[in-house]
Amino acid sequence: MHTNINTSPGANPVSIPRVSKSFHILTKTLLRPFFRQNAGQFVFIFIVFIGAVGELEGTAKYTGPLYQLHYQYALIVGMLSSWTFYSLVLLAWLIYAEKCTRFVSDTLRQPDHTFLHLLNQLPRKKILTLFYRIQLGLFLPILLYSIAIWW
Numbered sequence: 001m002h003t004n005i006n007t008s009p010g011a012n013p014v015s016i017p018r019v020s021k022s023f024h025i026l027t028k029t030l031l032r033p034f035f036r037q038n039a040g041q042f043v044f045i046f047i048v049f050i051g052a053v054g055e056l057e058g059t060a061k062y063t064g065p066l067y068q069l070h071y072q073y074a075l076i077v078g079m080l081s082s083w084t085f086y087s088l089v090l091l092a093w094l095i096y097a098e099k100c101t102r103f104v105s106d107t108l109r110q111p112d113h114t115f116l117h118l119l120n121q122l123p124r125k126k127i128l129t130l131f132y133r134i135q136l137g138l139f140l141p142i143l144l145y146s147i148a149i150w151w
Helices: 021-037 039-051 065-081 083-109 111-121 124-138 140-150
Strands: 002-005 014-017
Touching (some): 021 039, 021 124, 039 065, 065 083, 111 124, 124 140
């Protein structure tokens, strides 16, 4: 299931994997509603951890990308050096995982999403691959931040 695209005449074709229809349906019924429902929380967290850095008594005393970088680095070092702080971060990630699980479970139980039970007719490996990809999509904010920590 690859689509070949020629970038220019005489060039080697570029192979781009096509998104399956079942993945597209799961994206529309699980990923988009989840991020729409939780967009406010993501914006709040972004503002608290990135946007509000440098504000001191209403004045932008310490601002700029270099200060942002030092602040994020201090958070990361603090997280990795203190078991208490690290435990709090892991607890927050665990709560987020529970939130994702609950959202998917509640969505699958809704009467207007019973069509998703047709996915059971697919081979088990295909179902696991689809839901693995959906889970990666749901965990994308945490995955990106954890990659930034270890990078």
